[in-house]
Amino acid sequence: MDSANENQWVFLFPELSEPDGGYLAQQRFANITQEIIGDIQLANYRQTLCGIKIEDGLLTQPAEDDKRTYCIHYGPHITQLCKNLKGRRVIYFSHSTGWEINLPTSIPIVCVSKHCMAYWAKHSPGNPLFHLPNIIDEKFNLPNSPSEINSVQDNNKTIRTNDVLVIKRKMSNYVIDELVPQLSQQLTVKVIDKWTDAVAEEMQSAKVFIYDSSHYWKEHKASEGFGLPPLEAMACGCTVFSSINDGLADFLDPGFNCYSLSQDNKWLDISRIEQAVKQWQEPKSEESVVATYRQSNVKQRLECVIKEINSLPLVI
Numbered sequence: 001m002d003s004a005n006e007n008q009w010v011f012l013f014p015e016l017s018e019p020d021g022g023y024l025a026q027q028r029f030a031n032i033t034q035e036i037i038g039d040i041q042l043a044n045y046r047q048t049l050c051g052i053k054i055e056d057g058l059l060t061q062p063a064e065d066d067k068r069t070y071c072i073h074y075g076p077h078i079t080q081l082c083k084n085l086k087g088r089r090v091i092y093f094s095h096s097t098g099w100e101i102n103l104p105t106s107i108p109i110v111c112v113s114k115h116c117m118a119y120w121a122k123h124s125p126g127n128p129l130f131h132l133p134n135i136i137d138e139k140f141n142l143p144n145s146p147s148e149i150n151s152v153q154d155n156n157k158t159i160r161t162n163d164v165l166v167i168k169r170k171m172s173n174y175v176i177d178e179l180v181p182q183l184s185q186q187l188t189v190k191v192i193d194k195w196t197d198a199v200a201e202e203m204q205s206a207k208v209f210i211y212d213s214s215h216y217w218k219e220h221k222a223s224e225g226f227g228l229p230p231l232e233a234m235a236c237g238c239t240v241f242s243s244i245n246d247g248l249a250d251f252l253d254p255g256f257n258c259y260s261l262s263q264d265n266k267w268l269d270i271s272r273i274e275q276a277v278k279q280w281q282e283p284k285s286e287e288s289v290v291a292t293y294r295q296s297n298v299k300q301r302l303e304c305v306i307k308e309i310n311s312l313p314l315v316i
Contacts, residue, residue, distance in 0.1 A: 007310075008039045009091075011071045012054065012081065015046045021228055022095035025112065026073045028135045029093060032299045033071075036306060041068075045081075052080045063087030069314065075099035075222065082107070082316060089314035093132075094120060096217075096225035097246075103127055104316040108309050112226045113247035119223070128312055130305045133226070133250070136293040139200040140232040142285060163187035163277045165206035165238065167199070167229055172215040172243075178266050179210065179273070187277055199229075200236060207280040208273055209233035212261055214243040224248055230258065235290045237283030239276045241269070251289055 011030040013023065027042075034040045045054040059066075066088050072081045073093040078101045082090065092103060093110045097119040103109070105126035111117040112134045120129055164187055166180060176191070183189050192202060203209060211230045217223050224246035231251055234240050240258040242248060254260040259276070262268045291297060 007037070008041060008068045009033055009037060009071055010041045010043055010058070010068050012043055012045055012073075014074050014077060015044050022073060022225070025095060025134045025226070025228070026071075026093060028137075028295070029132070029302070030071075032135070032295060032302055033306070035299065036303055045077075047077065052077060052084050054084060059084070059088075069309075075101065078103070086316055088316070090316050091309060091314065094225065095134075096222050098217075098220075098222035106312075106314060106316050108312060108314065110305060113250045115223065115247040115250060116225050128309075130308065132301055132305055133293050133298060134228055135295050135298050136228065136231055136235060136290060137200070138295070140203065140235040142235075142237045142283060143204045160205050160207050160280075161188070162190045162202075162206040164189040164208045164210060164273065165202055165233070166191045166210050168193040169195075170213045170216040172212040174215070174261075174263055174266075175210055175212045179269060182266070182270055183273060186274060199232065203233045203236035203238055206233075206236075206238055207277050209238040209240050209242075210261070210273070211240070211242040212263075213248075214245040217246065226250070231290065231293060234258070234286045239280060239283075241273055241276070251293075257286055257289055 011026065030040055030042060043055045043058050045052055064087065069089040069091060070085050071091050071093060072078060073095055075096055076099055078092060078099065082104060090107050091110060092107050094116045095112050097116055103124050108128040108130060109120050110130045110132045111120060112132065114131060117129050117131050120127060164183055166175060168176060168191055180189055180191060209230065213224050213227060226247040230240045230242045230248060234257060241261055242252055242258055244252050244254060244260050252258045259272055
């Protein structure tokens with residue numbers, strides 16, 4: 001076989017019409033893996049009527065001769081991918097849980113949150129487990145100057161132009177149908193209803209960020225593996241109101257760095273959000289929380305994870 005493929009990691013991605021959180025997070029893992037081991041490949045596959053079709057030409061070698069390591073991550077396709085990759089070296093990056101996956105015990109599971117790791121420790125105790133948190137992009141931080149954000153100045157203080165920011169994707173009906181209309185009567189509320197690359201700028205121009213994914217994941221019978229948006233908003237200086245389900249509990253600490261949404265008492269939530277807007281001041285850095293998720297620290301963890309994984313018999 002071509003020696004260039006020895007010890008190469010192949011990151012498999014489903015063909016998607018637009019990026020989503022897990023897709024982008026896995027791309028970031030691929031990027032820092034390349035920095036560490038040098039030789040990676042990105043490859044696509046697609047779901048067909050008969051199962052999974054992996055990019056033509058990738059699996060031409062007999063499994064016993066293939067020394068590459070295949071990295072898979074998209075929960076609904078994991079069972080079928082394992083069948084397609086039988087006899088080869090495989091790693092599962094778990095970005096969420098609850099997809100009724102039965103993994104061969106030889107597959108290491110790299111978990112993006114302590115929640116994911118606890119889930120797999122319970123449901124698949126024979127598999128090697130590792131914790132590798134998602135990476136928060138460096139652009140999510142406190143703005144350095146008013147010119148960097150959609151803001152104005154008053155007595156040398158930055159005034160954020162939106163009181164409340166909501167990202168509609170995966171958001172509960174409670175937030176969209178009940179909180180947003182009521183809050184809009186008194187506050188400036190912005191709802192982002194489509195994918196945008198300007199999320200950091202939007203967060204830097206808002207005082208409060210609201211997030212509630214609990215109903216979305218309950219409907220899909222899966223869990224929020226990590227939940228980057230509240231962490232990103234925190235890094236940008238927003239006051240965060242959020243559900244604390246699943247992986248969000250890794251970094252959200254109600255009463256200390258966020259507020260938990262009530263849902264059983266809409267008027268309590270509205271009152272607390274309005275008060276948070278009224279009392280909002282120039283934010284203090286939450287970097288002590290966020291630092292764990294910066295690329296340099298995640299890369300250090302990945303170096304250790306790769307070393308451990310390379311010592312394991314990975315063939316499924």
